Structure formats: structure tokens, C-alpha cells
Amino acid sequence: MALAVVGISHHTAPVEVRERFAFGESEGMEIIRELRTATGVEEVVLLSTCNRTEVYLHPVEGEGVFRELEALLQRRAAPLPAPASEFLYRREGDSVPGHLFRVISGLDSLVVGEAEIQGQVQTAYQRSAEADLDPPLAGPVLNRLFQTAFSVGGRVRSETAIGDGAASVASVAVALARKIFGPLKGRRVLVLGAGETSRLVVEALGRSGVSDILVANRTYERAADLAQRLAGRAVELEEIGKALSDIDIVVASTSAPHALISRRTLVEAFPSGLNRPLLLMDIAVPRDVDPAVAKEAQVFLYNVDDLRKIVDETLDRRRDAMAQAETIIEASASEFRAWQSSLRIVPILRSIRARGEEIRAAELDRVLSRLAHLDEVERAAVEEFGRRLMNKLLHEPTVRLREGAANGRALQAIQAAEMLFGPPGTPLASEEEGAPAPGDAGPTPPGGVTEEETLEGGGE
Amino acid sequence: MIHYLVLLLYIGAFVLWLRTLVDGRSTGGPPAAPPVAVAGVVAHAVALAAYVASWGELPLVGLGPSLSSLSFIIGLGLVASLAVGEAGRVGILLIPIMILLEGSGLIIGVEPAPASLDFRGAWFALHVTLAFAGIGGMALAAASGALYLAQHRELKSRRAGPVFQFLPPLATLGRMSRVGAVAGFTTLTLALALGWAWTVRFRHSFQGTDPKTIWSVFVWTVILATVLAQRTGRGPERRGAVFSIVGFLLIVASYLVVRVAERGGLFL
Numbered sequence: 001m002a003l004a005v006v007g008i009s010h011h012t013a014p015v016e017v018r019e020r021f022a023f024g025e026s027e028g029m030e031i032i033r034e035l036r037t038a039t040g041v042e043e044v045v046l047l048s049t050c051n052r053t054e055v056y057l058h059p060v061e062g063e064g065v066f067r068e069l070e071a072l073l074q075r076r077a078a079p080l081p082a083p084a085s086e087f088l089y090r091r092e093g094d095s096v097p098g099h100l101f102r103v104i105s106g107l108d109s110l111v112v113g114e115a116e117i118q119g120q121v122q123t124a125y126q127r128s129a130e131a132d133l134d135p136p137l138a139g140p141v142l143n144r145l146f147q148t149a150f151s152v153g154g155r156v157r158s159e160t161a162i163g164d165g166a167a168s169v170a171s172v173a174v175a176l177a178r179k180i181f182g183p184l185k186g187r188r189v190l191v192l193g194a195g196e197t198s199r200l201v202v203e204a205l206g207r208s209g210v211s212d213i214l215v216a217n218r219t220y221e222r223a224a225d226l227a228q229r230l231a232g233r234a235v236e237l238e239e240i241g242k243a244l245s246d247i248d249i250v251v252a253s254t255s256a257p258h259a260l261i262s263r264r265t266l267v268e269a270f271p272s273g274l275n276r277p278l279l280l281m282d283i284a285v286p287r288d289v290d291p292a293v294a295k296e297a298q299v300f301l302y303n304v305d306d307l308r309k310i311v312d313e314t315l316d317r318r319r320d321a322m323a324q325a326e327t328i329i330e331a332s333a334s335e336f337r338a339w340q341s342s343l344r345i346v347p348i349l350r351s352i353r354a355r356g357e358e359i360r361a362a363e364l365d366r367v368l369s370r371l372a373h374l375d376e377v378e379r380a381a382v383e384e385f386g387r388r389l390m391n392k393l394l395h396e397p398t399v400r401l402r403e404g405a406a407n408g409r410a411l412q413a414i415q416a417a418e419m420l421f422g423p424p425g426t427p428l429a430s431e432e433e434g435a436p437a438p439g440d441a442g443p444t445p446p447g448g449v450t451e452e453e454t455l456e457g458g459g460e
Numbered sequence: 461m462i463h464y465l466v467l468l469l470y471i472g473a474f475v476l477w478l479r480t481l482v483d484g485r486s487t488g489g490p491p492a493a494p495p496v497a498v499a500g501v502v503a504h505a506v507a508l509a510a511y512v513a514s515w516g517e518l519p520l521v522g523l524g525p526s527l528s529s530l531s532f533i534i535g536l537g538l539v540a541s542l543a544v545g546e547a548g549r550v551g552i553l554l555i556p557i558m559i560l561l562e563g564s565g566l567i568i569g570v571e572p573a574p575a576s577l578d579f580r581g582a583w584f585a586l587h588v589t590l591a592f593a594g595i596g597g598m599a600l601a602a603a604s605g606a607l608y609l610a611q612h613r614e615l616k617s618r619r620a621g622p623v624f625q626f627l628p629p630l631a632t633l634g635r636m637s638r639v640g641a642v643a644g645f646t647t648l649t650l651a652l653a654l655g656w657a658w659t660v661r662f663r664h665s666f667q668g669t670d671p672k673t674i675w676s677v678f679v680w681t682v683i684l685a686t687v688l689a690q691r692t693g694r695g696p697e698r699r700g701a702v703f704s705i706v707g708f709l710l711i712v713a714s715y716l717v718v719r720v721a722e723r724g725g726l727f728l
Contacts, residue, residue: 164625166620178629179627179629180615180629180630181631273694274694275696277631298694309618313620314620
């Protein structure tokens, strides 16, 4: 009864293949239903992001489920340049928890330590947890696995430097702006050029509260188009000197062959001198900003190499933190495996307890039939005596078997239980003559024995 | 005894802040330094209250108690800055000043001065407390100013190392330096006005050649210059930061000169 995950990621497939496996919410649910119908697998969580698609499954026995899932994904992702199996990877059993914990911590991400994956995993889990299906898609095992994963992801991010710093040009731009201006609400941005990189940078700044965005481009129509998308306004490229006087942040990425912002531009924009900070991010090649403007004390100028260097430094620091993150992940994966092992003993404990209860009920009937003169209080006392005796006798073996199973000795624990009490279904022998046969042990106690009671030692 | 606990807590907070700086963490779990620093300031309040209970007077007379009280007032400024999130990291410079003051007070002895003063009571308490608040404000301005220059340097050199990650934004540091200087100027002006009013009313004379009077007016002038530097000219934050650091160092240096001169009898 193993856990398994089948998936595709940036490690195994190029973007043109990964995008074929990017399933939306409704399509993902269709895949899950189809898989369940075809294989009978109970618990399923489907994670689909731009860099990975993974299907977590439990329980998986044999190859049938994998074959069915591969065929299903092949159909859904078609057309593909090669069979889906060439891009898919598979983890089974004990390696699954560690894999998920690495994924949610950002250790397996394209940009190491990126935080978005945590929310994406949460969404994937919630879809399964909230699906109105019976049995639930997020049953006891996947529920525990994902809840542990959320906790591991949080710990890795708070206890290590895996998520520290900015790891993309856009996030570096936001981090720099924040380190200069503090909160960015109300800050004004001038975008030079209507390219993709500047759009990403300005969008990131916009998410951080920048409110007023001006766009200037050689072609005014393109500037107007980008301005509309960014909820800003377009200005003529010739007007940037004038526009600069109100601006806090400039993002430059034109393909102009010469610098658009020079010391002279600044003098024109600030005739009485620049007496507040001005952040210039020049991501154009050739550069749009004359490096000499950095001599102004209040100008903070970063070119594309400076930004890239900061990104690289951040990624280096994050890689350094990976070993520390792996320690947390390994410890948590080990705890999860112990918990999963302990589940294997549950049916045996339940069986032992049920049989003990049968004997207790039969013996109680026998004793009470001989002691007909007892009143209600006395009968209750005898019944209580029998229950307590059975609980006390079963408590120690239950606890020890459970501990053994949780400590990675599930097989030995099961063997020990079977040696002492016989395989599940075997009636427990009674020391007295006339012990009831399995069929005439009297009525089964109402409610039976719950898994919780079994694991907790019968309410001792 | 409580003063030693205070010192230990301040040292602990400083070490924790230093560790955060070395780690270069900009995010993560709750930092431990601020709670330890706050615990230190609370313990300091208890220590000073115990002083009042033991000696029946405020810890404002005598060098030892005065240094401890000044350290406490700077600590109050630190606690206020902790309420502004990242701004509390100015503690990495304020805490060493507090440790130096409290440690010096302990070496000298936190007990009342043997000589009695005629200038006592509520007037005196208010005068000294406001004067300490003035110097405390200037300490906050100088610490924020120094961190402003450090962060400015990091940004200009296009580094994003541990110092960049640790320090608050330039705008926050500039604002804190301004707030510190203005608060210092206001409280010191009130302190001087109170001292002058008391002298005129009760002594019917004003000793303009008293070294402490000269020093107080000098300090007031330095803080005024800092406040003006922070508000005028090009790049006022940076210039104000430099002024606040130089001003604070001048205040400390001139105080030491006054103490040495008093003991040597130069002005007496």
C-alpha cells in the first residue's frame, strides 16, 4: 500500500512539453475522476504549475495504476514530440515524502527557494480536500503528507536563508526600491522602452504599491499600449527630461544606440539640484543611462550586469542554505515514514482488541448468569472490572507494538503480534474449559473498536 | 545587582543583532534581539525604581546614576523605534552606547553624589530629564545617521550583501535621524529654559561662565546646527546624517573635556 508520485518538471522536459501538461482546475479534476474510475486508487492530489505537473497517489499496488496514469496523461497532453513516459518521472514509497518536502521548500524549483510553490501546493491540496467525492481525495495518508509538507515548507523558509533576497531582475528592482524609499505606495515610475523585461519590472513594482506609471517609447503607440496595460500614461520620448522632475524610479530598456539620460538631462530636470533619491535601473544594452550620472550623490544607478550580479549572489546564498534545508526535510520525512509504518500495525491491533472484547463479553455473560442475585450496581461493578482488566492487559502490548512499528520495525512488530495472538481472525484461546467458540461469543460490543481507540490503547 | 542583569540583557541583545547582521537575513522567523532589548529596558526601569526606593531621590545626581539614567532614556528611544518594524535595527548602534553608559555607571558606582545641591526637587528633575532626553535624541539621530551613510554606501556600490539586507531603508533611517534631532533639540531647549528660569528666580543671578552652562549651550547649538543641516541644501538627509554623527561625537568629547577641566580646577 505505497505512496507514489508521477510527474514532469523542468528537470525532465522543455517548456514546450511542460506547457502541454499544464492542466487547469476543471481539467485536473477530470483527470483525477478518470484515474479513479479506471484504477480504483483512493487518494489523489494533482499539482500543476508552469514548471511542474505532479500526481500524488495512495495507495498504489503494482504497475497498473502507473500504466493507466501514463496513458491518461499521454491522451490529455497530446500532441507530444515523444511518448509521455520519456518525460515523466516516478517516485514510490519512502522517497515520496522527501520529494514533496523538497518541492514545497523550493529546493526543486527552477529558481531555488522561490516562494510561490508553497501557495501552489496548498491550492492543489485544497482542491482535492474540498472535492465532494467519496472516499475523499485527500484521505488520511495524503492529508497527513500535505499537512506535514506545509509545516516543513514554513520551517525551511523561516529557519534557513533559502528564501532570502531577490532572485529575479524584477524582484531585485523591487528590493532596491524598497531599500531606498521604504514603502513604495505613491512612488512614481518612468518606463523607457516598451519591452518585456521592463514590463515585468514595472508590474512587480506595481504589485508593491507604485501608483503613477509613465511610459515613453520611440514609437508612441507602443508606449500607449504598454501604458494602458500597466494602468499608466504614455509620454513622448522627447519629454522625459521634463517628466523626470517628478519621478522616483526609472526603468530603462530601449534599443536606442546612445544614452537617453545623461548628467545634462538631470540638470535640466532638476535645475536647483537633485535633493532626493532617484533610482535608475538601466536594463538596456547598449545602456540608456550615461554611467556618469551615478556621480550624483542622490542617484542610485544599476545596469543589467549589476542586477544580474545581485541575483547570482542571492542564488549562491540560497544554495548554501540547501544543506540546512535538507536536514529539516530528512528529519520530517523520517517522522512521516515512521507514522506511515505505524499504520501497518493498526488492523492487527484492532483485531486483537476486537477478539479480547468478544471474550470479555462472553465471560461476562457466563459469570452474570451464575450470579443472578446481584443487583444493578453490583452487575455494573463486575462489568467494569472485566473491562478494566482487559484494557490493562492489552495496554502494554498495544503500546509496544505501536512503538515498534513507528520506529521502523513494522514487520517485526507484525510478526511478534501474530506469534503472540495469531493472525487476524484467529480466536483468542481461553484458559477455562467451555470457552466460547468464535461463533457463539455473544453479541459484538456496540460500536466496535475505533482506530483511535486501538492506537491509544483502549482508553486506558 | 539588577544593573548587572540590565548590562547582560543589553549585551545579549547586541550579540543577537550582530548575529542577524552576519547572517544577512532579510526575512525569516521572529528576531530574538528586540524582545531581549525590551527586557533590558524593563529591567533598567526596575533598577532605577529600586534606586529611588533605596536612596529616596531620583538617580539624576552624581555621575554614576546620571550615566545609568541617560542609558535608560536612550533605551526608551530604542523601544519607541522598535515599534516601527525594521527601524528598530538602529539598536545595533544604540545598544553599544547604552552598554558603555551603563557599564561606566557601574564602574563609577550607581549611588548618590556626596555633595548636596540647592537645585533639587521637581524643577531639577524635569530639567535633568529633559536634558537627558535631548542627548538621547541626539544619540538616536547619530545612530540613524551612521546607518544611513552605511546603507547609502551599500546602495551606491551596488552591493546587496549582509549589511544591505540588515539595514532599514534609507528613507526610514533619514526620518529617524530627523525625528531624533528635532526631539533632542526641543527637549534640550526646554531643559535649558527651565534651568535658566530656576536660576533667575531662586538665585537671582545667571552664571554664564559655569562650565556646565557653557557646555549646555554648546550642545544646544550643535543640535540646532544638525536640525538645520537636515532641512536645507542639496541632499539634506546625507548632510544631516554627517552633522548628527559629528555633532554627537562633539557632545561626548566636549563633555569629557568639561569633566576633566572640572576635576583639574580649570574652570572653578
